[in-house]
Amino acid sequence: MDRKVWMGLLARAPAEVLDGLWRGLGLVPAYRWLRAPEVGGVMVQGRAGGTGAPFNLGEMTVTRCALALEGGAVGHAYVQGRDKRQAEQAALVDALMQGPEAGRVRAAVLEPLAAEMEARAGLRAAKAAATKVEFFTLVRGDD
Amino acid sequence: MYVAVKGGERAIENAHAWLAEERRGDPSVPELSVAQIRTQMALAVNRVMAEGSLYDPDLAALAIKQARGDLIEAVFLIRAYRTTLPRFGASRPVETGDMRCDRRISATFKDAPGGQVLGPTFDYTHRLLDFKLAAEGEVPPAPQSETQAGPVPHITDFLNRDGLIQTEERSDEAPPDLTRQPLEFPANRALRLQALTRGDEGFVLGLAYSTQRGYARNHAFVGELRIGRVTVEMEVPELGFAIAIGEVELTECETVNQFAGSKTEPAQFTRGYGLVFGQTERKAISMALVDRALRWRELGEDNLGAPAQDEEFVLSHCDNIQATGFLEHIKLPHYVDFQSELELVRRLRAEAQAAREAAE
Numbered sequence: 001m002d003r004k005v006w007m008g009l010l011a012r013a014p015a016e017v018l019d020g021l022w023r024g025l026g027l028v029p030a031y032r033w034l035r036a037p038e039v040g041g042v043m044v045q046g047r048a049g050g051t052g053a054p055f056n057l058g059e060m061t062v063t064r065c066a067l068a069l070e071g072g073a074v075g076h077a078y079v080q081g082r083d084k085r086q087a088e089q090a091a092l093v094d095a096l097m098q099g100p101e102a103g104r105v106r107a108a109v110l111e112p113l114a115a116e117m118e119a120r121a122g123l124r125a126a127k128a129a130a131t132k133v134e135f136f137t138l139v140r141g142d143d
Numbered sequence: 144m145y146v147a148v149k150g151g152e153r154a155i156e157n158a159h160a161w162l163a164e165e166r167r168g169d170p171s172v173p174e175l176s177v178a179q180i181r182t183q184m185a186l187a188v189n190r191v192m193a194e195g196s197l198y199d200p201d202l203a204a205l206a207i208k209q210a211r212g213d214l215i216e217a218v219f220l221i222r223a224y225r226t227t228l229p230r231f232g233a234s235r236p237v238e239t240g241d242m243r244c245d246r247r248i249s250a251t252f253k254d255a256p257g258g259q260v261l262g263p264t265f266d267y268t269h270r271l272l273d274f275k276l277a278a279e280g281e282v283p284p285a286p287q288s289e290t291q292a293g294p295v296p297h298i299t300d301f302l303n304r305d306g307l308i309q310t311e312e313r314s315d316e317a318p319p320d321l322t323r324q325p326l327e328f329p330a331n332r333a334l335r336l337q338a339l340t341r342g343d344e345g346f347v348l349g350l351a352y353s354t355q356r357g358y359a360r361n362h363a364f365v366g367e368l369r370i371g372r373v374t375v376e377m378e379v380p381e382l383g384f385a386i387a388i389g390e391v392e393l394t395e396c397e398t399v400n401q402f403a404g405s406k407t408e409p410a411q412f413t414r415g416y417g418l419v420f421g422q423t424e425r426k427a428i429s430m431a432l433v434d435r436a437l438r439w440r441e442l443g444e445d446n447l448g449a450p451a452q453d454e455e456f457v458l459s460h461c462d463n464i465q466a467t468g469f470l471e472h473i474k475l476p477h478y479v480d481f482q483s484e485l486e487l488v489r490r491l492r493a494e495a496q497a498a499r500e501a502a503e
Contacts (some may be wrong), residue, residue: 008374008387042226042388044198044375045236045318046418048332050297050395052311054236055318055333057340058420060198060375062388063229076382078231078387081199115151121243121372126287128245131261 006097006110009117010090015083017116021109022089027101029092034066034074037084037101063087063128166211180204189421190214190391194463195221196341198391198420215343215463222464225322236387237373239395239418244371246422249298250455251364251399257295262370263422285494286436296412298367299397299414308399308412309442335437335454340419342461350451351432352459359436359449363415367398370422394419396427400435403442406456413442433457 004054010018041059048055064078065087075095096105167174181188181204191203203221211217228397246262249255261267286343302308317331326334339347354361372392378385396417402410415435417427436451450456460466 003382004384004386007382008376011388012374012390039228040231041197041225042231042377043233043320044391045234045312046239046336046393047236047313047334049299049311049375049414049416050397050418051238051313053295053316053318053333055336056233056236056320056322057337057393057418058196058198058228059195059225059228060389060391061202061228064231066381076379078377078379078386078388102180107252122290123287124245125243125290127285128260128262129288129290130286131246131263132258132288133261 001106001110001114003094003097007076007090007094007127009110009114010077010093011079012117013079013086013090013113014117014120015081015086018089018109018113021112022093025105025108027096027105029076029090029096030070031067031092031095034068035064037063037065037087039063039082039084061065065091067091067095069095069099071099145477157406157409166209167320174206177204177208178405179203186422187212187214188424189343189423191217191221193420193423193426194218194341194343196224197221197225198325215467219464219467226344230379234388235376235378237375237391237393239369239393240294240300241371242295242369242371242373242393242395244369246293246370246389246424247295247367248369249365249367252301255298255367256301257293258291295369297397302366302399302412306409309403309414311414311416326458328458329440330454330458332434332441335458336416336418336430338433338458338461339417339433342430343463344423344426344429346461346463346466347429347433350457351429353449354432354436354451359439359447359452361415361432361435362401363398363432363435364400364426365431366397366414368394368396368424368428371392372426374473379389392421394421394423396424396426396431398428398431402445413438 014084042060042062044057045054046057047053054055060080061088062078062080063082063084064076065084066074066076067088068074073095075091075093077089077090077094079090093105093109096102116142182201184204184207187207188200188203191206191214192198192200195203195206202224203217206217206220208213209220227474244260244262247257247260247286249259253259299308303310313375317338321334321491322338330338339468346483355363356431370392372390374387375389375391376385377388398415400413401416403413413435415438417430417434419427433451436449437457439446439452446452
């Protein structure tokens with residue numbers, strides 16, 4: 001799991017799931033803010049026809065922050081929505097993943113988080129699969 | 144024009160206090176929570192996100208509660224909030240081909256590769272009121288089936304492989320943004336699509352219907368309609384690479400429309416496109432039909448003078464917040480304006496009376 005992957009996971013995580021896993025980890029690292037949590041908007045773009053020229057679809061809310069651990073590791077977070085605690089926890093995870101605690105954080109936070117999100121997506125996919133249809137066109141008789 | 148008036152502060156305060164009480168309704172009935180609105184009025188939430196042009200289900204649910212279910216008022220609240228947000232940047236264009244689909248249907252190909260998936264649809268329901276919903280009760284879990292891994296490609300890709308449909312030329316040109324620059328005409332397609340996706344569902348639906356009834360008819364088939372979740376990615380300058388910053392639910396509609404072609408170019412289907420926040424398929428189909436009608440110039444068609452072909456008309460009137468702002472302002476005090484008109488009418492009447500008397 002590289003940094004791009006775990007940051008993306010933390011960005012999309014349900015806040016209450018991340019919170020539970022973070023508390024379960026039991027680490028309380030000292031840090032200072034480089035950028036305190038800030039709520040803003042990101043303009044989401046689509047493409048005309050799905051594949052053509054970009055256009056602006058509308059904004060989404062995002063919360064970002066940056067912090068430095070005492071050891072110097074810098075953690076960044078961009079998370080969906082307006083939950084400043086989620087952004088803080090995501091930045092702490094990002095910073096810890098660059099240091100000696102990486103293995104423990106991966107096992108206690110990132111892997112269960114990925115599994116939970118995959119399970120949720122899998123459940124929707126399974127319900128969608130149950131509504132898959134085969135249409136038949138009926139041949140009209142000549143008589 | 145209306146001018147400032149003074150006074151009425153107490154009446155206004157009391158009116159707002161009464162509004163709050165009426166919003167709450169009968170206190171013997173439990174209060175609605177924002178989470179209940181978000182999860183059980185999800186299609187209203189989706190509409191408010193789409194027309195408010197801000198993807199945030201909690202905020203949209205709060206706005207619906209505050210607006211007492213008036214969805215245009217809720218859109219107004221979301222638009223006002225949106226203007227307070229600092230803009231962190233723009234995402235990469237979302238890849239709808241990688242959508243995790245809840246629903247995916249085609250009206251043109253029954254054997255669409257990847258299959259047809261109905262999803263949680265109202266289609267094929269009998270539209271009979273279900274009185275069971277008036278009572279509380281458990282809902283049985285939805286059935287599940289084995290999923291088949293594998294891509295669900297866009298159906299228009301297959302048509303395009305044989306050159307049967309016009310290609311959407313890929314580009315990375317930065318699109319105009321009508322939240323930053325005022326609308327100017329002629330508008331390019333990117334600007335039209337932005338205006339349509341946040342436009343009023345009823346207005347866009349009415350225009351789309353007008354094209355079906357013959358006002359610039361363009362013979363649309365729903366080539367594909369898909370609803371699902373896509374990952375949103377953004378380049379983060381301080382990191383130097385792109386990361387996923389979230390996931391949004393979208394509805395995408397691609398229409399396959401009648402031909403363009405000429406003596407030198409072979410006949411080809413043309414396209415209309417709709418892409419809207421949330422599960423909003425009526426809006427997405429409407430958007431695709433109106434997008435197609437507005438493309439008459441680039442596709443070398445005649446301007447038939449139909450409303451749906453007139454981009455100035457469509458884009459200037461599809462925004463329900465602009466429309467309601469201007470419409471509703473006429474109920475605010477216009478005493479000075481009206482006074483001058485009243486005096487004018489009295490003078491005209493007096494002059495006419497005098498002329499009549501002089502003639503007698």
